[in-house]
Amino acid sequence: MANKYHARIYVTLRSSVLDPAGVAVESGIKQMGYQGVTGVRIGKYIELELTATDESDAKTQLDQICDRLLANPVIENYCFELTQLATNH
């Protein structure tokens, strides 16, 4: 039996790591006239579908994929949300 899951993955820079792109975007936003904007941080948002035997298997697969490919654990954190789509018997 295999289940299909939809995953929403968020990869963000650790708070101790400088984010030059965020600083540049914040400067751009302020130049557009929005003075009240602060603390801009830019991360990645990844959507994918995966097949797994159960939710625990899906989480294990996603943890490995994030650690090895999607995020750099030295400077980035990640988290994800799983939604079950369908069950194939």
Added chain:
Amino acid sequence: MANKYHARIYVTLRSSVLDPAGVAVESGIKQMGYQGVTGVRIGKYIELELTATDESDAKTQLDQICDRLLANPVIENYCFELTQLATNH
């Protein structure tokens, strides 16, 4: 009176637009041995704080910032979540 809000912004490619980076990541994931992964789409995730008179003002500001700077409305969609942080009288 000014309120402070935390915003989480998701910028994604429209579903009709090809995502070559997503295709490359999917190929990488499959080469790592996770054959059940499909439909990888890569977007941007932006966090910021902003000051606004009320939630409606915050939404208006964010819509303008997203339309003019953070997203390209021709090929991208965006959505955001607002959380109120504090009220300064």
